[in-house]
Amino acid sequence: KITSINGRIIYNSRGSKTVEVDIISENKFLGRVCAPSGASVGKYEAVSFPNEKPEESLRMLNENVQKFIGLESSDLKTIHDTLRSIDQSSNYAKIGGALAFAVSIASMESASKAKDTSLFQTLSSESSFKFPFPLGNILGGGAHAGPGTPDIQEILICAIGTKTIRDAIETNLAVHKELRRILEKEDPSFTNGRGDEGGWAPKLKNEKALELSAKACENLGFTLGKEVALGVDFASSTQWSEEKEKYVYERAGFVNSSEEQIEFAANIIKKYKLIYAEDAVHEEAFEDMAELTAKFPKTLVTGDDLTVTNKDILTKAINMKSCNAAILKVNQAGSLYDAFEFAKVANQNNIKLITSHRSGESTDSHIAHIGLATKSKMLKVGIVGGERVAKLNELIRLSEHDLIRGMAEI
Ligand code: PGA
Ligand code: ZN
Secondary structure, eight states, X not given: XXXXXXXXXXXXXXXXXXXXXXXXXXXXEXXXXXXXXXXXXXXXXXXXXXXXXXXXXXXXXXXXXXHHTTSOTTOXXXXXXXXXXXXXXXXXXXXXXXXXXHHHHHHHHHHHHHHTSOHHHHTOOOSOEEEOEEEEEEEEOGGGSOXXXXXXXXXXXXXXTOXXXXXXXXXXXXXXXXXXXXXXXXXXXXXOOBOTTSOBOOSOOHHHHHHHHHHHHHXXXXXXXXXXXXXXXXXXXXXXXXXXXXXXXXXXXXXXXXXXXXXXXXXXXXXXXXXXXXXXXXXXXXXXXXXXXXXXXXXXXXXXXXXXXXXHHXXXXXXXXXXXXXXXXXXXXXXXXXXXXXXXXXXXXXXXXXXXXXXXXXXXXXXXXHHHHTTOSEEEOOSSSXXXXXXXXXXXXXXXXXXXXXXXXX
């Protein structure tokens, strides 16, 4: 049972304020979770903090501490219902999704320590697990990097041909390193600057950035689509102008109509044999997403801003065949319970899950466990930077666990 709960304001990887929550069960088992936050935020996500103030989330927690004392820390539903008794809004406007995230996961971590089991076991009743493939940023642009970088937010690598989690991580690291070498050669003034999620942030147009990313794989002797494959998070809502009803590629200097955007994305998916294409059109273009999903059955045509870890929106996407994969970000949903409800709908409908970090991250590693418990095919957590490596290192530790065998089938 929960014997104490305490929150504080600390800082995320962008140096912005966020909340951390400690939950203690039986006076000694500590669950401690710090909430992440995004930069390219979906319109229908849970809000991070009420009025964007972490202090207000903390005040809400402090005013309601007594409601949590005595609850069973492993009872996720009751923890969720208690959060909901404080905030009935659809998007956690009153307490903030960040607080719901931290409280619900900290409670489960505390429970797992009380039971002396790993967090992923406390989160799932399954008896065997597979590792999700790490999906990591090799090149960053858009909302995650400065002027002159590509409009496209993320170019990603996934070592789809590897058999072990260590091999998968090391392969991603090797491609990330090789790309730096190529970028330095291409532009001697390249500063080795990186975007928010650790991908290199060179002054390049979209197409050149993709070309050089492919080259990094080829230089290492990899064939795209075999040992490794590229992915792209287009984060197209960043380009979408409601007013013009067009996609504005400011840095590259062109504009796409909705039809042109589909073609633009389709050409990239084809040319670079992408295993993964996220938010290739804007967050409300369910029909345009369906066109791409029908066209590329072998690519994970993925919703992030489109589906915002919301089970009702995912149901709409399923009915409209708008995606065959979806990002799971607990703080988009709010509580871990909300996120598991989303995962249930996804898994029942053959929507492949990708558990994901945010651009403003903590150094926690709980999402590695959440990826396992939700049967995610991929874990999108970056490649370098302490807050990214923390998740990958947790996967390495988990490879010593008997219940996890082999890699997921994508
Ligand atoms: P965010 O970006 O965390 O800045 O929202 C990540 C993403 O779009 O996948
Ligand atoms: Zn995204």
